[in-house]
Every structure is written in C-alpha cells, then in structure tokens.
Amino acid sequence: MADGFVTFLVIGVVLAVADGLLIKRSGRAYLEEVYGGDGGAEPVSRMVSVLFHLVVLGLLAIVSTMDFGVSGAEGFVLKLGVMLLLVAITHGITMYWLGKIRRRHRLEHALDEETAAATRGRGRRRRVPPADSVVDVTTVDPEHPLSPRIHPPTRPVING
Numbered sequence: 001m002a003d004g005f006v007t008f009l010v011i012g013v014v015l016a017v018a019d020g021l022l023i024k025r026s027g028r029a030y031l032e033e034v035y036g037g038d039g040g041a042e043p044v045s046r047m048v049s050v051l052f053h054l055v056v057l058g059l060l061a062i063v064s065t066m067d068f069g070v071s072g073a074e075g076f077v078l079k080l081g082v083m084l085l086l087v088a089i090t091h092g093i094t095m096y097w098l099g100k101i102r103r104r105h106r107l108e109h110a111l112d113e114e115t116a117a118a119t120r121g122r123g124r125r126r127r128v129p130p131a132d133s134v135v136d137v138t139t140v141d142p143e144h145p146l147s148p149r150i151h152p153p154t155r156p157v158i159n160g
Helices: 002-038 041-065 072-123
Strands: none
Touching (some): 002 072, 041 072
C-alpha cells in the first residue's frame, strides 16, 4: 500500500505542476493582449499559477489520505479519478478568474481611453446644431419661476 501511496503522490504532483505551468504560460499569453508590452501580464500570471499550485497540492494531500473503502488497484484508480476531477474543476475556476481579470482590465482601459478622448475634445469648438433641429419650447410654462425665458419661434398664421 505504501508503494501505491507514493505513486499516487508522484502522479498527483506531476499533474499539478504540469497543469500549473500550462496555466502560467497560457495565462500570460492570454493577458498580454490587455496588458500590452508593459510586463503586467507576467506577475498576474505568476500569482494565479502559484495559487493554482497551492490549491491543487492541498487537494492532493487531502485525497491521498482519504479511504474510499476500496483497496488495491481499484482504490488507486478511484483516488486518481477524484484527483483528476478536482484538478479539472480547479483549472476551470482558474480560467474563469483569468477571464475576469482580463475583462476588468479591458473595461478600465476602455474607460481610460474614453476619458482621454473627452479631455482632448474640450479645447475644440462645439458644433452648433442646424436650425431645424432646435427643440420647440412652446410647451414651457412661462408662469413657472424656474422656466427658461425662451420665446417660441414666430410662425405665420394662416386663416382659412
């Protein structure tokens, strides 16, 4: 049973390290699109990868000590199956968080660009709308104290 325990741990560690390296490498490439060349993708990718490794290795330690009531090769395969499912779930959660980080950074970047564009446009003259698009203010109540003092446009009266 000791050989099966050690074999399970070795296989689990190899799976965790391999998947963690894959997440780090692909996560960096995934985030470089939004972080650009400023090197921001590498630290974020590294932190996510370290978190993934810690979670998966912790789950490996827990699963390795569990007794599922089955011994021998069946028990080994059962533990390996549980471990693979946990790695898959953890991988999916990690990819979800990478996507969330990416979306948040894209939104912040878009807002920064929009603010910069609005700031650049302040020095320009504003476009005056054509006369036919002016809003008719005949519905304004002239008796109301907060009503603007705008006179309605004059129109010819046709008597018929």
